[in-house]
Amino acid sequence: MDIEALKVVVEVLSRGSFAxxxxxxxxxxxxxxxxxAAVEAELGFRxxxxxxxRLSPTELGASYLAKVGALVADLEAARDEALAASVGAxxxxxxxxxxxxxxxxxxxxxxxFRALHPAxxxxxxxxxxxxxxxxxxIDLAVRLAPEVSGDLVCTRLMPTRYRVCAAPSWGDGDGLGGDLARLAxxxxxxLALPAFRDRWLVRDATGTVTEVPIDGDLLFTSALTLYEAALMGLGPALLPLWLIADDLATGRLVDLLPEHDCAATQFDTSAWMLYPSRAYLPAKTRVAIDFLRERLAPLGVTGSARRDG
Incomplete structure (x- = not known):
């Protein structure tokens, strides 16, 4: 049986569509x-x-493909392992x-990354x-959330923190002095997400959490355009530290509540790395996970990533 043909039928089962x-x-x-059709002809059943x-597996097909899918994954893993041992990722x-x-x-x-892993x-x-x-x-996904669930393998890349900030040209340019009424x-x-668009959470040094209602006539579907609007001085925004750390350091943006923790949904949020569950992790995915963790883990603390070679 041709291995490439088996990979095709396994993909058809996964995607549920020839197209x-x-x-x-x-x-x-x-x-x-x-x-x-050629695989079915060789097997002697549909x-x-x-x-x-609709496209759905037959009873025999479902049983056969459940076993073959694991074998195909093992064959690919063995190939990846042999290549990694000889030429790296x-x-x-x-x-x-x-x-x-x-x-x-x-x-x-x-x-x-390319310099380290040119292949x-x-x-x-x-x-x-x-x-x-x-x-x-997808071999590797990075998702931002308080937590993730499901059948995927998940590991935390870095904690994420949010700040309420604005350009110096907005307001007095010197923060809010803890005045949450001014913010309200x-x-x-x-940001046009249910948890971000109508209230922000603010926690003071004593641990007291205040839900601050927010309003405004500018709503954005993209975090990048929201960020650009803040730089233009169009108003305060709740933005992740990994996006604005350099701007806070250079003064392009001002932290309006420097003595408070800020969040949209929860204060304990993270960037997570997810990948499909497999008995063997391909070398290409493993080196990417290690590389991103090394370079981006400090970003959760300092807000500034290591970008040097």
């Missing part, structure tokens, strides 16, 4: 259909029931992150959509 597999491989759906609207690494985190934290590190090719998928990591063949009455810049 989706074809798009991912850059081939015609008819090629995928012929490949599946793997999938096909209708005009190699292959295509598909890495996804949000647009803002990708642009600010990951992209500046790419030259150093690893990168497919950087920066999007604010939550991708299906398995269906999209300000025309704030808001």
């Amino acid at each position: 989706e597999v074809a798009r991912g491989r850059g081939v015609e759906p008819s090629w995928v259909s012929r490949t599946v 793997l999938f029931q096909r209708t005009t609207r 190699t292959g295509l690494l598909r890495l996804t992150a949000s647009v803002a985190f990708g642009a600010r934290c990951i992209l500046p590190l790419i030259p150093a 690893v090719r990168l497919d950087l998928v920066f999007t604010d959509d939550t991708l299906d990591i398995v269906a999209e063949k 009455s300000a025309r704030c810049l808001r």
Whole structure:
């Protein structure tokens, strides 16, 4: 049985569509259909029931593909392990992150990563959509959340902290002096997410948490455009420290509540690295995890990433 053909039928089971597999491989759906038909002919039974609207595994197909899928993964893992032992990390690494985190934290590190691992090719998928990591063949994802759940392997990359900030040209340019009423009455810049758009959480030195209602006539769907609007002096914004640390250091932005902790939903939030559960972690994914942890873990404390080679 041809291993590549088996990989195709396993992908069809995962994606549930000849067309989706074809798009991912850059081939015609008819090629995928012929490949599946050839495997079925060699096996002597149907793997999938096909209708005009639906593709589903047969009972025999589901049983067969459950076992074959694990074998295909083991064969790929064995190949990766042998290559890693001889030439180091190699292959295509598909890495996804949000647009803002990708642009600010990951992209500046790419030259150093390429210098260390020249045989690893990168497919950087920066999007604010939550991708299906398995269906999209993502090797490594970075997600920002208080916590993550599901069947994926998850490890914390770094803690994330948020600050309420504005450009010096906004207001007095010297903070709010702890006056939360001023913040509540300000025309704030808001992110178009339910947890971010109508109230922020503020915690003082005693641990007292205040829910501050916010309002404003500017609403943004992108963290990067929200950040740019804050730089323009259009109002206060709640932004992650990893995005604004350099601006706070240079004075382009002012921390309006320096004596307080600030958050949208929870104060204990993090950037997490997620990858599909496998018995063997490919060398390309392992070196990426180690590299990002080394370079970005300090960002959770200092807000400034190491970008040197």
